[in-house]
Amino acid sequence: MKKVININFQGRVIPIEETAFELLKQYIESLRKYFAREEGRDEIINDIESRIAELFSEQLKKGSTCITDEGVNTVIASMGRPEDFEAEAADDMGSQRSSTAGEQQQTGGQSGPPPQYASTNTRGRGRLYRNEDDKILGGVASGLANYMGIDPVIMRIIFVLLVAPLFWVYILLWIIVPSKSIQTNITKRLYRSADDKVISGVCGGLAAYFNIDTWIPRLIFALPLILGLISGPFNFWWNDWDFWHGPKIITGSLGTTLFFTYIILWIAVPVALTASEKLEMRGEKVDLNSIRDTVKEEMESFRSKAEKWGQEVKQSAAQMGERAKEFGQSASSGAKSFSAEAGSLGRSGGSGFGHAIGVLVKAFLLFIGGALALVLFALLVGLLFGGFAFFPLKDFFIGGFWSNIMAWGVLLLFLGIPIVALLTWLIRRIAGVRSKNRFLGFAFGTLWAIGLICVILLMASVSKQFRTRSAIENKTVLAMPATNKLQVDVVNNQSGYYSSDWFGNDDRDWPFHAVNPDTITLNTVRLDVVKSNDSDFHLSTVRFSRGSTPEEARRLAEKVSFDPVQEDGVLKLPRNFAVSRHEKFRNQQVLVVIEVPVGKRIEMDHSVREYGWFDLRVNRRGFEFEDNWNHTYWIETGKEYIMTEKDGPKKIEDLDADELKAGNYVPKDRDRDKKRESNSQSENKKENKTENKRDSISADSNGKYRYKPGADRKNQPAASKDTVQNTRNETI
Template sequence: MKQVININFQGQVVPIEVTAFDILKQYTDSLNRYFANEEGKEEIINDIENRIGELFQERLKTGVTCITDDDVNAIIKSMGRPEEFEPGDNSAGEQSYNSNAGAQNFAGFNPTGAKRLYRNENSKIIGGVCSGIANYLNIDVVIVRIIFIVLFGALFIPYLVLWIAVPSSASVVIGSPRKRLFRDTDDKVIGGVCSGLSNYFGINVWIPRVLFLLPILSFASRWGHWGDFPDFFRMSFSPTALIIYIILWLVIPEATTTSEKLEMKGEKVDMNSIKASVVEEMKGMQQRAEKFGQDAKAFASDKTKAVGAEMAPLARRSRGLGDIIVLLFKIFAYFIIGCVAIGIIVALFGFGIASVGLFPIKDFVLTDGWQNVFAWGTLIFFIAVPIIGIITWIIRRLAKVRTNSKFLRISFAAMWILGLICFINLIVTVGRDFRSNSTINEEVLPLTNASVNKLEVTTLSPNTKYYRNQWFRIEPFSAVEDDTAMVGNVRVHIIKSPTDSFRVTVLRLANGRNRRSADTLAASIPFNAYQADSLLVIDRGIPINKTDKFRNQRVIVTVYVPVGKQIRVNQNTGWGNHIQIDGPGNDDWSLETAGVEHGWEKDTDYIMKEDGLYTLDGIPADDWKNDEDRVRSGRRGLEIRDGKNRVRINENGIQ
């Protein structure tokens, strides 16, 4: 039995046979002699020893108790001996070729000669599964890849399982070439993730950068899932791209050593490649240092002259507090300008998304003629042109392309000014069509039985879906046909009746260029409502056509409930809010809220009392105004309320 010792090799404890350590010592001594006169020999030898240490750790991870003579000889064969790289000796190329060929053979066979499946690291696109199966079955790899592509849905999970379970061909031959995924911080913009992916898949670095950038720019289009923002775009990878990038940044290791940088590019890691990489890196550092020195010298010279020119008269005038205040004011002004610029850019993208969403229903809002012309001009010149300019600038920055075209800047500026003119005219012309309110003219709805004890408000077509939102977007017009769009601008108000009978009124409202046009449009709103026994059946939405256009048409159904009688509004009647374009002078908030009961919820039975609307449990409809905790006892048991949370205890238990 051979003697085993523990050595500290490149910061790692390595159990190794004494004879194997002697072989390793002879090899490192030969490296010191070979690179004795080489510039940067310490870096080269240190990187080679780092690589040997990595191979030691890979070998120990397989379960062996120590490093043997065969292990050291296999590593030395992988790395190459100094005499194999003497000038004029082409054995290096032969050695590299033979090593690659050996690794290729081991993709299908293990050292005992029995056939076994391995992932082929030398001919892989993603994980080497397809090329490994092709080697195992002795067929063309293209056939296997086509099968996986055609049956992607069924074979995706098996591919991942094989990628994890099947060993790599690099695990058979120590030091065989393989490609690993690292972050390339030498060519990074943020974290080096995209440049690392480009090295791994063998593509240009701008491709993953654009694939990550575009979803991030479209992040605002999915904001509707997190808050009130237009969400008519549906891009499934929108905010996920940023999350994926951050995860990859945290998970993928950085290529720090020379061997890791070579593995990142799929190159063979041997003595010659490490030497070439170190020499190339040193040359690059030297060039960068020289360039930095020149830039620093020029910058210092220019700034010295500029500061001298500014400070000389300043020193002559004063050195008081006033100059410091001026400097702080400049910094604050630049900060404000930067914030405003960022705000304009964000608003521009948001406005662009909203405008694109509105265009499918523009014929229901805009009149023919100049409004359409101004709308197209706004979309193209005011929105699209700056967005294209910003995206182009970002891509050029990522691709490190520098251009200084005065003609291009002037052209973009001229088109944007033209778009600004179109935008202002569009706002003015459309605003004129909404500036006047219609006359208040309530219509009393005849009831067939106004003395019923309970009235339930429901809709004619409970399965029809009309959307609403406080943002003016395409969703409220989701039920759109060729010449008609449905808008859910129907509100139900509940007021205490002065009599002992139910009473229902219908108020039609609209805006227009003048009072007459607003009255005409309001009178033409088609809205159906009638009583059927204890049901008050109403339309859920208002149809808008391309002739009359959308001018804030809305209907308010007011139900006067007698004291002691019940009322219920079903959820299928829609929501309380509606689509409305407000402008100066057309605010009817006070009209729609005067004397109206607030706080009631749909699909809940209420009873009218002298002091307002109550649930059947005795809770006021406007109980939301009271923030303190409440404990109530009634016919349904003991009820404990904390804000919107409620616990009820009765004979049935805790609810």
């Protein structure tokens, strides 16, 4: 057995065999000798060590318990040995000298065609496999990405965005396609560019990955903003461009989607800081010479920028000399510490995107966790967009500068930050990125805590406005209907020309209905039916409202306009009542109490169902007032009722008609009615049976039987009819 030790290599704890560690030390020492005369030797060696550490991490993720001699030799073969590059350099110089001598010996004529080089990528795609070394849920996306030669993170994002149509495709591929450990051949990765950036380098990274000009993704992300700025004057004069819906589509949902996409990519995609990461971003081979060339280019670029900045500072003014010296010193120290800082900030996830999650948990547990995260995300999105849908009503609930600031804090920080955090976590898991930087989590936590404070302060401010409750009562004696029956209908008292579909539902299903941007209507009305103390119909309307003080609540209750109208036997009630933006919503309500005298009738139309009653109570200090209503009753709409002395309103169809004419409210005897109906049916069957039997003995001249109604009834005894009649009278 070989001895295994743990080493701290470029910020990573690597278990490695002792003999393999000796091979690694010899290789790094040979690199130091090879780059001894190179400018920026320490930076080159540091970047090479960072790349070696990434390759070691990939081996450990694939199931290796430690780094062996074979693993070190594999890494050295992929990076290249110094002696191999020295031999290649000697061969190149020899070929150049031979070519030069050949050209000197030529006397003229056209040169031959340039030599043709065979492509190094001669291996075909082969068979499709699921990648068991780099997987989150089955390894389907990683296998497809390796088969198509693209970054696995791109394929995973496609499946996430198109989860609805591609869900069953993913499941079928998971079942059908076999799993295998695949040697990845992907050399291009998605990073943010640290050199080509305006804000965060997202567009520069996308341009490098797709090998396009940087201005193309920048134009795509900036186009909605540009069109929004152009459409601003038209929105002011032509009311949001109602004559053409194009700008709304471009600057609306698409602009919001691109904005959040940019923010999420900014947060989730790492920056290419090391030389190996920059080579991966451009899709170039990562070896000793490529890392050396990249470091040299960075140093040359940094030196040229420093010299240019220094000249500009010197030429600006004499008093800027001290600042130029300070800048030169900071630039020099920055150049020396460039590699160490870049290495510490490098991505620790390696090229095995998403592999850590697939190793730590099983697919079933990951599916359950993903489902729970999806439910939580959907809940937060519903609350967020529900808050946006509710925002037009904000001015009817709160007022003042600080209340509005707290409302925006609740929407953007308390609800928006968890959504952004979940998206960031999801994309980082997909991309296999694990950052040791705790600043992002601290920033999310701080912003969400501020949002929570906004929630508490806003709830305290709003609840204060609903602290007390007051009521105003009006009583009216109704005219006696000619038919002794009162019909109650609900009529529409608003024009309804303004769109009020805030919640995406039928307006009648909600208590809030918009008349115009400054006025809403409420249908918080309740109807109660009680027995009148005299022989007249009475109508009482009680208008309720809440407020910060009893005086404020009473003032708002007085402003509630609810005026019923009687037209003979029909009592017409307004469908709703208005509340303005200045009065604010304070749970205004109307209680309609109809007093019905004994023996009189009442019927509620089906339109009464449009009323909706609810109460918002901050504490248990409810409002109480004196009344003479001992009992209230609930009655069914579309049914006629009659008020009784002791039992309240009774449904007409449930009372015996004959007893009702006599002034008695006796329920129907349903068993007696069923018995009466059964006796009647049996008598009819008996009579039909007797007639059919008599017809069977009566034949015509052709020998056929026929029915002769009334022929035999003349011979029936008269007593039979009297018996039936007497029986019916006794039954009644």
